[in-house]
Amino acid sequence: MSTFVRTAHAGQRSSVGPDTLVLGIETSCDETAAALVLGGTEVISSVVSSQIDLHADFGGVVPEIASRAHLESLNPVVARAIVEAGVDESRIDAVAATVGPGLIGALLVGVSAAKAFALAWQVPFVGVNHLEAHLYSAFLEDPTLEFPLVVLLVSGGHTMLIEMQDHGRYRLLGRTIDDAAGEAFDKVARFLDLGYPGGPAIDAAALNGDPEAIRFPRAMMDDSYDFSFSGLKTAVVNHVRKNPDVSSADVAASFQAAVVDVLVTKARRAAVAVGAKGLVLGGGVAANSLLREEILGACATDQIRGFLPSRQMCTDNAAMIAAAGWYRLGTDGPSGLDTGAYPNLRLPLIDPDAWARS
């Protein structure tokens, strides 16, 4: 299962510095991406071959198509990242790739390619945890962020509230106990026939709806930092079945208001509880306009720094992989060329059992 363990030997440790140029490769889900990042924070180029058009007909990400598409687009995407950076490939100091979590077939395309590049160019390869990389996306746009930070990571596959005490030091404050927030967006959008991807579709439909039209349940609004969105999804289905003439815009707006209410309430409480210097959003749902507005409003009231990465950095990209790879190369050294893909990889926590005990 999640057996990706780094072997850090002093002799292997690579020195990284502000001049270290890392090629990042990301293929864990529906984006093939490559980027060149200098010194862990300066994005020189970042190319994402969005496959959304390819998937629109299917109402979701289709993995077989995703694997094949990764295979077809990886070399052009890497080549373009190098060309856009205006550097020769001999300038690249290391290659980083997502090793998990994600779809096994999709991950293997990126990992295999990254190892081959590293071998051919005689530079280190470093495997990167996709979740850890999301935590680093904020540093690409604002390297001055100070610890401790609370990061709200919300995407199709994950919903987590993480305390980032320092580089590589994470504590899981809470997570979803059933569905991820992004998944709820996708499933509700599909149920309402609003289209794919569901996040932007709900966001757009909600603009014309009344967020107070329907009072959908806010689950787990107790002391815990955990989330639950399965019941909300069921409540939407039940409401629409009982009220077939209800306006989709009102349902979308009321559903979105319920999700954002829970996310913001908990993130805000967590930031106060750990004495965070900043609250950072990450993951695809961080592109949601209501969530962005509410988080900034809450941070202003609480007088802490709110940081919203740009939409490009919220969604899957390879710049964050290169950034996390740069940090990991410095602390742990290169990964072996026998590194595989780890579909169920977990975020490395300083106290992995704390969450289970709470």
Add this chain to the structure above:
Amino acid sequence: MLVLRAPDLSATRTIAAAVAGLCRAGDMIVLAGEMGAGKTAFAGGFGRALGVTEPITSPTFTLVHSYDAPHLTLHHADLYRLERTAEVADLALGELAEFDGVVLIEWGDVIAGSLGDHLEIALRPDPEGDEGAREIEITGFGPQWAKRWDRLSAAVEEYRC
């Protein structure tokens, strides 16, 4: 076939635990039902009964989540986003079951015809009950479940219609 009535979510979890109690490595369980039918609650009760301590979260995006339980590995798959059987073959669910695994497959009714011995669990809202009430239909396929049928019937006796 067993037809059960679960008056609330906790009854759905109890029934799931009863099914889990009879499971062994190599088993495949198909969960069928519309969105909101209670597949998540069933999976949660099933995992907990096998001894999984972390929450059983939806594998819709990642397709397969695996959990180490004391005596076996639970593989929780979700075929919601898959359109063709060729894509399901890529997930190698049969191989996962072979290596000390129990495989729980949500939206798995589309491939049920290609599975060997398996248990199919269909969940739907109970029109006569409260919002959390469900009608749960359990069907066994193959000799593996025929042998365990009497024990399964006894384990869920109190919920039978």
